[in-house]
Amino acid sequence: MKTIKVLGPGCPKCKTMFHNVEEAVKQLGIDAEITKVEDIEEMMKYNVLTTPVLVIDEQIKIKGRIAQIDEIKDLLK
């Protein structure tokens, strides 16, 4: 099972990223746990500066911009 986290303090870009992740997972039909991380202390563990950030299996994949659905699907394959 994939663990996916979207880090960000809950701004519009972060919400869009989270939605895109949900859509990508649905389209792929894979088993994944998706978490939105808004806690600042949790984010700091990842040394996050610009948000949103996409973390897949504890690896930072995209930071500081919104990932598109197809892009996320490629990262999950």
Added chain:
Amino acid sequence: MENQTLVKEICPTTTQEWIKEGAVLVDVREKEEVAQLAYDVPNLLHIPLSEFEERFNEIPKDKKVVMACKSGGRSLRAAGFLVNHGYENVVNMQYGIIRWVQKGFSTKGDTASVLGNDGGCCSSSSCC
């Protein structure tokens, strides 16, 4: 500000005192924001968050450092980044330049540019 324990936070008034004692103020807002309104203090370093990972070593380790931005969100993350990279004298200034201006502290530029909406950091291009 948000409840976290990694980074100590101080208010704009305390920041004024620290600066008088020689602390460095690091503004992490983006260039276009600073062009509109800048902090007017000695010992000021401007390192946009979008360049921070490449340029953070410009910040002295042997001085007190106060991180600042528009409303305290981005500077808090930058401060956490510095702590995670071995900086021990780093604090975050809560509430950013918005509160700084409300307190009447010295700036250069158009104060209306930050007092207009309190959209916090999210409204800036670098995404909170």
